[in-house]
Amino acid sequence: MIYINKLYPDTCKHQSCLSRAIYEFKNDMEDEKGEYRTITVGYSCEHHIEEVNKLLKEIYYGDKESDDI
Ligand SMILES: [Zn+2]
Numbered sequence: 001m002i003y004i005n006k007l008y009p010d011t012c013k014h015q016s017c018l019s020r021a022i023y024e025f026k027n028d029m030e031d032e033k034g035e036y037r038t039i040t041v042g043y044s045c046e047h048h049i050e051e052v053n054k055l056l057k058e059i060y061y062g063d064k065e066s067d068d069i
Pocket residue numbers: 012013014017018019044045046047048
């Protein structure tokens with residue numbers, strides 16, 4: 001018996017791009033126990049690395065650090 005599962009590839013987070021992502025972004029996040037874990041926070045296609053990077057920085061670090069990429 002051969003089983004077939006449909007795969008759902010990760011898509012680019014840049015606005016309505018929705019291209020298949022080939023990059024993933026990871027961030028060190030503190031969990032509820034105060035331990036840092038590296039988790040995946042976003043994905044981008046080959047064209048929107050900087051845009052998604054900026055978006056994630058604004059989400060996790062606020063606007064003040066969004067200038068220095
Ligand atoms: Zn994209």
